[in-house]
Amino acid sequence: MRPVLIAALLAAAGLVLGGCGEAEQVVVYKQGKYQGKPDTPPWDNAPLAYGDAKWKKGDKASWEDEVNTRTRSQNEYRRIYNQ
Amino acid sequence: MARMKFLCDAERCIECNGCVTACKNENDVPWGVNRRRVVTVNDGVMGAEKSISVACMHCSDAPCMAVCPVDCFYHTSDGVVLHDKDLCIGCGYCFYACPFGAPQFPQAGAFGMRGKMDKCTFCSGGPEPDRSEAEFKKYGRNRLAEGKLPLCAEMCSTKALLGGDGDVIADIYRERVTRRGKGSEVWGWGTAYGPGKEGAKPATGGGKS
Numbered sequence: 604m605r606p607v608l609i610a611a612l613l614a615a616a617g618l619v620l621g622g623c624g625e626a627e628q629v630v631v632y633k634q635g636k637y638q639g640k641p642d643t644p645p646w647d648n649a650p651l652a653y654g655d656a657k658w659k660k661g662d663k664a665s666w667e668d669e670v671n672t673r674t675r676s677q678n679e680y681r682r683i684y685n686q
Numbered sequence: 687m688a689r690m691k692f693l694c695d696a697e698r699c700i701e702c703n704g705c706v707t708a709c710k711n712e713n714d715v716p717w718g719v720n721r722r723r724v725v726t727v728n729d730g731v732m733g734a735e736k737s738i739s740v741a742c743m744h745c746s747d748a749p750c751m752a753v754c755p756v757d758c759f760y761h762t763s764d765g766v767v768l769h770d771k772d773l774c775i776g777c778g779y780c781f782y783a784c785p786f787g788a789p790q791f792p793q794a795g796a797f798g799m800r801g802k803m804d805k806c807t808f809c810s811g812g813p814e815p816d817r818s819e820a821e822f823k824k825y826g827r828n829r830l831a832e833g834k835l836p837l838c839a840e841m842c843s844t845k846a847l848l849g850g851d852g853d854v855i856a857d858i859y860r861e862r863v864t865r866r867g868k869g870s871e872v873w874g875w876g877t878a879y880g881p882g883k884e885g886a887k888p889a890t891g892g893g894k895s
């Protein structure tokens with residue numbers, strides 16, 4: 604009887620003392636990584652056959668030139684007054 | 687390297703909601719979802735009423751991307767924040783994290799059940815084959831893959847909303863503000879559009895003309 608009681612007391616003491624421990628409570632967040640499907644960049648497409656835009660398929664620089672020219676056309680000072 | 691951004695000029699926006707309509711039409715956005723909307727402050731107060739068109743700002747350090755539990759967001763190489771709808775679980779965390787209220791959730795069923803998140807894609811589709819029907823159905827038109835810019839900015843009648851590479855639209859805006867008059871009392875046409883020729887004096891007296 605006594606060994607069983609001692610074992611039970613030791614187990615209970617272990618549980619009670621376990622509560623006195625100081626576990627890390629600050630969550631460390633980790634940066635996630637995209638889990639979805641891969642996407643293709645826009646310059647990997649050929650220009651539309653009926654469109655005005657012209658760039659070389661796969662050539663990022665020519666696509667950027669095309670889009671930046673189009674972006675500059677939003678400046679009406681340049682577009683209307685041609686300054 | 688291109689880094690696509692939007693810029694809205696509060697002096698020019700006239701709250702016509704043309705950008706909102708263009709976005710909905712171009713991307714076939716369902717009812718209840720507004721990828722873009724116009725916010726007005728000081729409504730009706732002469733000289734103090736300002737409107738601004740707001741959508742996803744395609745943040746460089748996007749909070750939606752940081753909080754997404756299934757990591758369905760990604761940055762394209764031209765700086766656009768996109769997401770994979772096949773992964774999205776419609777939890778709404780991105781909506782709470784976004785300072786602009788950009789993520790939208792369609793009502794997919796009864797009892798206010800949330801559908802998969804939908805937001806502005808800078809008219810550059812998503813992770814489906816470019817310019818395919820699947821891409822259009824899930825994300826809308828891929829205008830960047832057509833060498834075009836977002837329609838909301840391209841069709842803005844007052845050119846309040848600018849879209850494109852951040853450096854280029856910053857140049858346009860810089861040129862615009864240097865032509866404008868100075869001082870807090872100046873508002874109206876002269877402030878919004880400035881004189882036609884560089885160096886000419888801005889309109890005086892304020893007021894809408």
